[in-house]
Amino acid sequence: MDSRHIISVLLENEPGALARVAGLFSARGFNIETLTVAPTEDPTLSRMTIVTVGSEGVVEQITKQLNKLIEVIKLVDLTEDKHIERELMLIKVRAVGEQRDEIKRLVEFFRGRVIDVTQSVYTVELTGASSKLDGFIEQVKLTEILELVRTGVSGIARGESALSAPKSRSNNK
Amino acid sequence: MELTGADILVRCLKDEGVDYIFGYPGGAALHIYDALYKQDDVRHILVRHEQGAAHAADGYARVTGRPGVVLVTSGPGVTNTITGIATAHMDSIPMVVLSGQVATHLIGDDAFQEVDALGVTRPCVKHSFLVRDVRDLATTVKQAFYIANTGRPGPVVIDIPKDVTANKTEYIYPKTISMRSYNPTVRGHPGQIKRAAKLLLEAERPIIYAGGGVSLSGGEQELRDLVRHLQYPCTNTLMGLGCYPANDPLFIGMLGMHGTYEANLAMHDCDVMLSVGARFDDRITGDLAKFSPYSKIIHVDIDPSSIGKNVNVDVPIVGDAKRVLADLVSVVKNLEPNPDTNRISAWWKQINSWRSIDCLAFDRDSDKIKPQLVLEKLYEVTKGDAFVTSDVGQHQMWAAQFYRFDKPRRWINSGGLGTMGFGLPAAMGVRIANPDADVVCVTGEASIIMCIQELSTCKQYDLPIKIINLNNRYMGMVRQWQEFFYDNRYSHSYMDALPNFVDLAESFGHRGMRVDNPADVEESLIECMARKDELVFMDFITDQRENVFPMIAAGSGHNEMHLGSTGNGAPQERELA
Numbered sequence: 001m002d003s004r005h006i007i008s009v010l011l012e013n014e015p016g017a018l019a020r021v022a023g024l025f026s027a028r029g030f031n032i033e034t035l036t037v038a039p040t041e042d043p044t045l046s047r048m049t050i051v052t053v054g055s056e057g058v059v060e061q062i063t064k065q066l067n068k069l070i071e072v073i074k075l076v077d078l079t080e081d082k083h084i085e086r087e088l089m090l091i092k093v094r095a096v097g098e099q100r101d102e103i104k105r106l107v108e109f110f111r112g113r114v115i116d117v118t119q120s121v122y123t124v125e126l127t128g129a130s131s132k133l134d135g136f137i138e139q140v141k142l143t144e145i146l147e148l149v150r151t152g153v154s155g156i157a158r159g160e161s162a163l164s165a166p167k168s169r170s171n172n173k
Numbered sequence: 174m175e176l177t178g179a180d181i182l183v184r185c186l187k188d189e190g191v192d193y194i195f196g197y198p199g200g201a202a203l204h205i206y207d208a209l210y211k212q213d214d215v216r217h218i219l220v221r222h223e224q225g226a227a228h229a230a231d232g233y234a235r236v237t238g239r240p241g242v243v244l245v246t247s248g249p250g251v252t253n254t255i256t257g258i259a260t261a262h263m264d265s266i267p268m269v270v271l272s273g274q275v276a277t278h279l280i281g282d283d284a285f286q287e288v289d290a291l292g293v294t295r296p297c298v299k300h301s302f303l304v305r306d307v308r309d310l311a312t313t314v315k316q317a318f319y320i321a322n323t324g325r326p327g328p329v330v331i332d333i334p335k336d337v338t339a340n341k342t343e344y345i346y347p348k349t350i351s352m353r354s355y356n357p358t359v360r361g362h363p364g365q366i367k368r369a370a371k372l373l374l375e376a377e378r379p380i381i382y383a384g385g386g387v388s389l390s391g392g393e394q395e396l397r398d399l400v401r402h403l404q405y406p407c408t409n410t411l412m413g414l415g416c417y418p419a420n421d422p423l424f425i426g427m428l429g430m431h432g433t434y435e436a437n438l439a440m441h442d443c444d445v446m447l448s449v450g451a452r453f454d455d456r457i458t459g460d461l462a463k464f465s466p467y468s469k470i471i472h473v474d475i476d477p478s479s480i481g482k483n484v485n486v487d488v489p490i491v492g493d494a495k496r497v498l499a500d501l502v503s504v505v506k507n508l509e510p511n512p513d514t515n516r517i518s519a520w521w522k523q524i525n526s527w528r529s530i531d532c533l534a535f536d537r538d539s540d541k542i543k544p545q546l547v548l549e550k551l552y553e554v555t556k557g558d559a560f561v562t563s564d565v566g567q568h569q570m571w572a573a574q575f576y577r578f579d580k581p582r583r584w585i586n587s588g589g590l591g592t593m594g595f596g597l598p599a600a601m602g603v604r605i606a607n608p609d610a611d612v613v614c615v616t617g618e619a620s621i622i623m624c625i626q627e628l629s630t631c632k633q634y635d636l637p638i639k640i641i642n643l644n645n646r647y648m649g650m651v652r653q654w655q656e657f658f659y660d661n662r663y664s665h666s667y668m669d670a671l672p673n674f675v676d677l678a679e680s681f682g683h684r685g686m687r688v689d690n691p692a693d694v695e696e697s698l699i700e701c702m703a704r705k706d707e708l709v710f711m712d713f714i715t716d717q718r719e720n721v722f723p724m725i726a727a728g729s730g731h732n733e734m735h736l737g738s739t740g741n742g743a744p745q746e747r748e749l750a
């Protein structure tokens with residue numbers, strides 16, 4: 001049975017690390033729904049969040065193969081426990097006549113914000129779980145979507161547990 | 174004192190204990206070549222094609238256990254090594270590849286002989302580095318050797334731009350290294366080892382299936398201790414041959430596509446399987462749905478991703494094969510022995526009845542040279558003590574079946590990638606590592622031509638390798654598949670316009686011998702091996718139609734083996750299955 005997993009990876013912030021992760025997924029035929037990566041508070045570390053869909057066996061292989069990459073320090077499958085996921089979407093829609101109010105109500109309902117306005121266009125910012133963004137897209141189809149951009153998922157575990165590097169600094173540099 | 178990057182690199186190699194490197198010069202590597210010229214500690218073997226350098230370094234690593242080192246220039250230099258890097262990667266061989274790169278300010282400009290070396294090698298390396306600053310060079314080299322030869326070994330590429338080899342800095346080679354992101358597990362989990370031990374002691378139809386990981390970890394003695402203490406049957410993969418002695422009565426032969434009848438049926442019918450340092454490759458398992466249906470599986474591997482990848486495992490143990498086997502032996506010895514001392518006698522009886530089929534029998538009365546005969550005689554003439562490299566094809570399988578390896582690191586072949594062209598350059602690396610040993614390359618007339626240029630390297634460095642060319646005028650293994658699965662349509666598998674191999678060898682300054690009579694096989698091999706200081710190219714004109722048996726067709730089960738017509742008749746009734 002395939003299910004959706006959010007894998008959070010802590011890795012060395014080095015050129016080439018992203019290519020290795022992307023190469024691994026394409027070489028082994030693993031699926032990537034979204035992938036985000038950025039440095040952490042420690043500039044030598046990057047945090048990557050990968051959303052993938054696969055069977056238990058495939059996801060086990062994904063985590064093992066990721067762990068095998070030399071740059072990967074630690075990872076966790078957030079979906080194994082309580083977690084929070086967020087994704088940011090910017091969406092530009094046609095907004096004329098009565099649609100303008102309707103769209104605004106929809107944006108409020110989804111707790112988004114209209115961040116840019118012209119006579120015929122709204123640009124909306126929306127944050128939430130991916131499913132919420134999907135819901136908004138479904139609803140906003142009452143008008144024409146001109147452009148849509150999503151960041152992909154970022155995730156973090158609830159409670160005390162934290163994905164962090166071992167304290168001792170490596171002598172990599 | 175400050176040194177240039179090139180001098181630092183060579184000093185690093187020396188401090189790492191590297192005695193030989195295999196390479197080929199070119200623009201981006203010229204500072205490094207200049208640094209090599211100025212010293213004698215690190216010796217350089219000039220190959221004739223960069224693929225040869227990678228295979229030679231690979232052969233060197235397989236017999237010494239130390240990383241093989243390759244030095245090539247940018248662009249075509251590094252692309253030519255890719256087959257060799259991939260070969261080492263598939264067989265988990267430690268290797269460090271140093272590639273020159275265009276100067277840092279030119280990277281990305283499509284400069285002359287620029288190729289994205291990290292990009293083109295990425296899928297077939299364990300890790301790779303681009304050194305952008307000479308101050309990082311020594312640490313990077315240290316890390317590369319550490320990564321290449323720990324955990325599951327593999328090739329590491331270091332790409333070094335030309336300006337980095339010219340820039341200067343203080344030389345300090347780190348004594349030790351630790352990396353927060355790389356810490357292979359070597360000790361097996363004690364609880365799991367105990368579970369494994371109990372399972373083994375309860376088994377009624379056990380089998381121990383050991384692969385190349387045992388040789389790589391140096392765990393052959395621990396494997397012997399375990400197998401002999403338990404008196405259980407042991408089979409080896411193609412990569413593992415020699416890690417359990419082929420002449421030991423507990424050894425039941427190689428398993429897999431061309432494995433023995435007894436090994437494959439024992440894999441199929443067993444109730445407990447201990448797999449050590451092997452990875453359930455498709456050439457081993459055949460159809461996974463039919464694989465070993467009655468067994469509980471214990472899998473020991475240093476690479477967690479090997480465990481549970483192809484088959485479900487009951488007792489996974491992540492760790493170094495040698496360490497885990499040592500722990501397993503002591504736990505097994507400390508547990509109450511199973512009071513039912515007779516419990517595996519029926520199993521041995523069964524295995525011995527499978528054995529009696531003599532699945533490797535061949536026609537000894539033929540007036541054509543049977544390839545099996547050549548290998549059997551080679552084994553006898555060399556007293557089983559040669560280092561044997563091979564290429565890929567039927568000859569490889571016959572060598573694996575008929576040369577009975579009693580020691581690990583003696584059988585050098587490309588198991589995972591199946592690289593034709595591997596045998597001769599690998600033999601060079603083996604001989605350089607063992608300057609007094611008998612080194613034999615078993616090959617076919619198609620494979621040998623793929624790296625034939627290395628005959629010239631053998632001349633330059635006096636490498637008296639013995640080439641056993643089983644010349645069937647066909648890409649035999651391809652022809653065999655075409656005979657079985659394509660209705661005898663031998664599409665492009667006939668080797669037309671072959672050279673006269675005797676003349677060819679002689680034009681390189683070596684000796685060539687052609688043998689076409691079965692009666693001359695033994696004597697010619699004796700003569701060949703007696704010529705200690707010469708490379709001898711033995712061109713054996715063999716039976717064109719001989720096939721490798723037993724054979725499990727791809728996608729079949731272990732109990733669906735094809736046997737040749739020469740064994741002791743049809744298989745008997747099976748008790749199980």
Ligand SMILES: Cc1ncc(C[n+]2csc(CCOP(=O)(O)OP(=O)(O)O)c2C)c(N)n1
Pocket residue numbers: 564565566567568569591592593594616617618619620621643645647648649650651
């Ligand atoms: C580089 C490479 N290309 C193609 C193959 C596919 N292949 C496997 S065996 C074989 C034939 C080998 O023929 P030969 O060396 O004469 O050995 P034989 O099987 O006759 O003993 C081929 C083409 C391969 N393994 N490697």
